[in-house]
Amino acid sequence: MDDFFEVDEKKKTVKFINLDDFSIEDLEKYKTELNKEIVRVNLEIEKKGKLKSTAEEYFN
Numbered sequence: 001m002d003d004f005f006e007v008d009e010k011k012k013t014v015k016f017i018n019l020d021d022f023s024i025e026d027l028e029k030y031k032t033e034l035n036k037e038i039v040r041v042n043l044e045i046e047k048k049g050k051l052k053s054t055a056e057e058y059f060n
Helices: 024-059
Strands: none
Touching: none
């Protein structure tokens, strides 16, 4: 993903990129990388949800 944009580590944000500068091939690669990132984020959400449920069961 670092091939496509810069990350501001302090703010935990991604700097906006101009898609006009991308070729069709670059856009397809970028889309593939974004889809991989979405999968990674969904797995992390699921993991944190399970941890939260476990903690709630423990404290209730």
